[in-house]
Amino acid sequence: MDERTWERVREVVAGIPAGHVLGYGDVARHAGIRSARLVGRILAEDGADLPWHRVLRSDGTVAEHLRRRQLAELHAEGVAVGNGRVDMRRHRWEPGAERASTDGSSGCAAGSGTRG
């Protein structure tokens, strides 16, 4: 397998700031791959030391086995979680625009970062 792929994905996932989330597809795109499934696969293999909880489905939902963990972690970071769902429109992180923020319409929902 191409270790480059794993590195790419790890780089993106590890670059997601607290209080924000990304979709497997988004991570894949920024990682240079076209398969979102591959992202989840990598996270499952070596995501143990990565903020994988900041990665969810594009639908805002999460896998059954992770539902408990995912939502819990996000909720601890200040992410809006409701009915077992996350507000992808509210916390969707945009790689490259982390410091752009030109519009002052709405501030960042991310409060404290330090986790555990």
Place this chain on the structure above:
DNA sequence: GGATTGACCACCC
């Protein structure tokens, strides 16, 4: 090497 499985996404009805 063939078939199946995954922490998925977009499309269509």
Place this chain on the structure above:
DNA sequence: AGGGTGGCCAATC
């Protein structure tokens, strides 16, 4: 608001 299908990439049996 929900169900079925094709595509994608790698690991596994």
